Amino acid sequence: MADRVPVGVNVNGTNYARDVEPRDLLVYFLREDLGLTGTHVGCDTSQCGACTVLIDGRPVKSCTMFAVQANGRQITTVEGLATNGELTPLQEAFWNEHGLQCGFCTPGFLMTATALLQSNPSPTEEQIRKGLEGNLCRCTGYANIVRAVQSASKAMSAGAGVATPEPVLGRA
Amino acid sequence: MAISQMIGARIHRREDPHLITGGGRYVEDLVRPGTLAMAVVRSPHAHARIKRIDATAAQAIPGVVAVLTAADFKPLLTGTHPVAPAFVAQKQTVPQRFPIADEEAVFQGEPVAVVIADNRKLATDGAQAVDVEYEPLPAVMDLFKALEPDSPRAHLGQVDNLAWDLTYAPEDTVKDAFVQAEVVVKERILQQRLAPVPIEPRGVVAEFNSFEDQLTITMATQNPHFIRLFVSGALGMPETKVRVISHDVGGGFGSKISPYPEDYLVAATAKLLKRPVRWIETRTESIQTTTHGRGQVFDVELAARRDGSLLALKVTQYLDAGAYVGTFGAFQPVACLLSGGAYKWPGGIAARTIGVLTNRVPTDPYRGAGRPEATHLVERMIDKLAQEIGMDPAAVRQKNFIRPEEFPFTNNFGLVYDSGNYNGSLERALELAGYADFRQRQERARKEGRYLGIGLSTWIEICGFGPSAATAPATGGMALVESAQVRVHPTGSAQVIVGTHAHGQGHDTTFAQIAADTLGLPYESIEIRHGDTAEGAAFGYGTYGSRSLAVGGMAVRTAGKQIVAKAHKIAANMLEAAADDVVFDQGRFHVKGNPGNAKSMGEVAFAAYGAGLPEGTDHGLEATSYFDPPNFVWPFGAHICEVEVDPATGEVQLQKYVAVDDCGNVINPLVVEGQLHGGIAQGIAQALFEEVAYDPDTGQLMSGSLAEYLVPTANEIPTPVLDRTVTPTPSNELGVKGIGEAGTIAASAAVINAIVDALQPLGISHVDMPASPDRLWKQIREAQEGVRA
Numbered sequence: 001m002a003d004r005v006p007v008g009v010n011v012n013g014t015n016y017a018r019d020v021e022p023r024d025l026l027v028y029f030l031r032e033d034l035g036l037t038g039t040h041v042g043c044d045t046s047q048c049g050a051c052t053v054l055i056d057g058r059p060v061k062s063c064t065m066f067a068v069q070a071n072g073r074q075i076t077t078v079e080g081l082a083t084n085g086e087l088t089p090l091q092e093a094f095w096n097e098h099g100l101q102c103g104f105c106t107p108g109f110l111m112t113a114t115a116l117l118q119s120n121p122s123p124t125e126e127q128i129r130k131g132l133e134g135n136l137c138r139c140t141g142y143a144n145i146v147r148a149v150q151s152a153s154k155a156m157s158a159g160a161g162v163a164t165p166e167p168v169l170g171r172a
Numbered sequence: 173m174a175i176s177q178m179i180g181a182r183i184h185r186r187e188d189p190h191l192i193t194g195g196g197r198y199v200e201d202l203v204r205p206g207t208l209a210m211a212v213v214r215s216p217h218a219h220a221r222i223k224r225i226d227a228t229a230a231q232a233i234p235g236v237v238a239v240l241t242a243a244d245f246k247p248l249l250t251g252t253h254p255v256a257p258a259f260v261a262q263k264q265t266v267p268q269r270f271p272i273a274d275e276e277a278v279f280q281g282e283p284v285a286v287v288i289a290d291n292r293k294l295a296t297d298g299a300q301a302v303d304v305e306y307e308p309l310p311a312v313m314d315l316f317k318a319l320e321p322d323s324p325r326a327h328l329g330q331v332d333n334l335a336w337d338l339t340y341a342p343e344d345t346v347k348d349a350f351v352q353a354e355v356v357v358k359e360r361i362l363q364q365r366l367a368p369v370p371i372e373p374r375g376v377v378a379e380f381n382s383f384e385d386q387l388t389i390t391m392a393t394q395n396p397h398f399i400r401l402f403v404s405g406a407l408g409m410p411e412t413k414v415r416v417i418s419h420d421v422g423g424g425f426g427s428k429i430s431p432y433p434e435d436y437l438v439a440a441t442a443k444l445l446k447r448p449v450r451w452i453e454t455r456t457e458s459i460q461t462t463t464h465g466r467g468q469v470f471d472v473e474l475a476a477r478r479d480g481s482l483l484a485l486k487v488t489q490y491l492d493a494g495a496y497v498g499t500f501g502a503f504q505p506v507a508c509l510l511s512g513g514a515y516k517w518p519g520g521i522a523a524r525t526i527g528v529l530t531n532r533v534p535t536d537p538y539r540g541a542g543r544p545e546a547t548h549l550v551e552r553m554i555d556k557l558a559q560e561i562g563m564d565p566a567a568v569r570q571k572n573f574i575r576p577e578e579f580p581f582t583n584n585f586g587l588v589y590d591s592g593n594y595n596g597s598l599e600r601a602l603e604l605a606g607y608a609d610f611r612q613r614q615e616r617a618r619k620e621g622r623y624l625g626i627g628l629s630t631w632i633e634i635c636g637f638g639p640s641a642a643t644a645p646a647t648g649g650m651a652l653v654e655s656a657q658v659r660v661h662p663t664g665s666a667q668v669i670v671g672t673h674a675h676g677q678g679h680d681t682t683f684a685q686i687a688a689d690t691l692g693l694p695y696e697s698i699e700i701r702h703g704d705t706a707e708g709a710a711f712g713y714g715t716y717g718s719r720s721l722a723v724g725g726m727a728v729r730t731a732g733k734q735i736v737a738k739a740h741k742i743a744a745n746m747l748e749a750a751a752d753d754v755v756f757d758q759g760r761f762h763v764k765g766n767p768g769n770a771k772s773m774g775e776v777a778f779a780a781y782g783a784g785l786p787e788g789t790d791h792g793l794e795a796t797s798y799f800d801p802p803n804f805v806w807p808f809g810a811h812i813c814e815v816e817v818d819p820a821t822g823e824v825q826l827q828k829y830v831a832v833d834d835c836g837n838v839i840n841p842l843v844v845e846g847q848l849h850g851g852i853a854q855g856i857a858q859a860l861f862e863e864v865a866y867d868p869d870t871g872q873l874m875s876g877s878l879a880e881y882l883v884p885t886a887n888e889i890p891t892p893v894l895d896r897t898v899t900p901t902p903s904n905e906l907g908v909k910g911i912g913e914a915g916t917i918a919a920s921a922a923v924i925n926a927i928v929d930a931l932q933p934l935g936i937s938h939v940d941m942p943a944s945p946d947r948l949w950k951q952i953r954e955a956q957e958g959v960r961a
Contacts, residue, residue: 038194
């Protein structure tokens, strides 16, 4: 088999050094070498966006990139959004607005929308839809995903993440 | 007992926290040390003789453990792929199916060999190195040519390509009505093949424990118990030795109901090699080999009077079964039985279904399965009639609806509709859509050369499968009832293990709502479990056909009531009162007239595991119930779509989408609305974008990736305006129907009717799906030239 080459990345604040095959895609490196299975594989042609992660803050479909190309980069995956069990306003909004059903595409949407709100904290509905066009969802018809992004945008502008959602039955 | 506040409450799903933090447990996330990967070598031809398989090069790759072909699997797997024998008597040709092709491959993507290797990459390398020599054979692709006597056969040596030919009601049934008719409209309506495209492809992991002779299969499926039934049978193992587990499932839409070749191949290989084996489908494989939906052609004639009174209908369904009859493929002729829709047909309905074998992947249920086809054909024909006689399409519908006082209503095929208020949902939808003003806006727009249209779809469906008496004969003996087991632990927490298996529908939340109210325990104390054949009742029937609530939810309810009945006796004993003098209210048992002297369900649960139970009472507090519904349930509603068509490009803009649906009582409105949003999107997708396309001569798949198979994005799907009416079913105590497929069943007709309405000035009276810009542009150009000429 091909020679393995070293790769060093920072994922969700932790440094990792691994030897990989040059042909290893970043998404499989994250899933299989680092055990971060929240990033999903939904297609083989970079259409579905389920594998979207942030690389140095920018959303990238991690199936379009080799692991070796990520050498030295800062990567954020869905596992890195919540800190100490505290959800981000966007994660809260996906929950509150029923922005997911089967949940398989959700990590990709969360990462794309996180980047969208960072670059444009108050997007219009059209900008949200345009911004999410690289991600496919088969369950929700996108209605509640768009609402979730709108609602997160409001929550973030109201208090930069300190807005406490209404108490909700069913949360233990 | 009082139904408390949980049923009907808009509560947020308890499924979500782990799914939004990367904690989902989908099959590809399962890691077992020493797992081997399987890759499948597939036929590149639609139809070919397999002359030779040379695995030498593959076996030479370090890390490749085995290359297996049909010859290797024959001693391991017995029997053939199951097919629900809905039409046994009428069946002409049902080809036997072994999970892997032997001498002949009959569709592109059929497994020919499998490669087992140390990891995914090596297995893929190995699969690419397997050298298969094929002799291509003529591919049967066209439904009508396939039925000609001199057509090549989809399988060598087959008598013909006719899978089935069944007449539900002969043309004689409607002869008089067609003679009396003042107007007859005809159309050939196409239902293109669709790929279900759950965002999680299929996947199977099997582990064989030779010490215990125990096989554990973890996979993405909608019904673990059926998979266990089929796979254990094929492997010659008792069901006790096979366990099927399914954790989180990333969508199904019908495509994860039936067993697939890879389920058998992975299981047999794990048993053979005594190592865990894993296969994860790629998206290319998914579009190529996961069952497709629809794939039908309908020839329809409608007879009516000039005043808009409907008389009779003639329907012939040609169904592309694919190269084998799908396990539940024979369900789809239900489209014939529902072709009358929400209307009365005093002159009868003639219906015939013809199943045709082709060299494509088999068709099987896909969200709606038969009901979207029925709705599309009848709603299209109603609009064609309205156009023909110059009557408002809403008025034609209102004139012919089954009225609320006519329920229960027996349709032309003996099916009994439970309850409905069809005009109620239509009136509300017309109001929300601004229908009264629309025609003026349309008129103004036409003067400006713009094409606005509005389309109605007043849909009904059959769901909640199903009564054992009706379903068992159609499935080869297995009824589609549903099970639930409730176990109340000593400290008052309860596990409810259900036989359904959610893949996005939110059962962990909604079933807990039902259980909490039934048991009188806090919602937080209830845990819902599903997706593991080693837990709960001996059999579960799975999640599909909008059945989980009306059948499975009712099983939760009936098992819960058995718990309450037992707890009632124990509580009376604790209260030193006669059972008849004790009432159960808000989770507490108390003596009538003395609510202060009460025992909570939690206290009774503790007592149930202690000493001093009433004589003749077993210890423990658990119950198992199988719910067999007395009838199907029949949701309904009215969808209205407004479009603008750009005649220069053929592009359709969805301006507004209104849906007023009625699924009886609602357990959780948040979940119901979510199901509608997604269902409507899939119906719109069929109307405008999606089509599995094959080369008509060679049978090569031309839409083999998501670059060609156009699943819509957030840009294409508007947020629909939703409302509902509530007409409970009398068929179950909760008064609930189903909502999982409603949106898809309704939407395609609303969209296409709107497009045809927009293009009426050009003399266009029908548009086929998908109404893609290129197809529509051509049709508009031809019509414009026709108008000018």
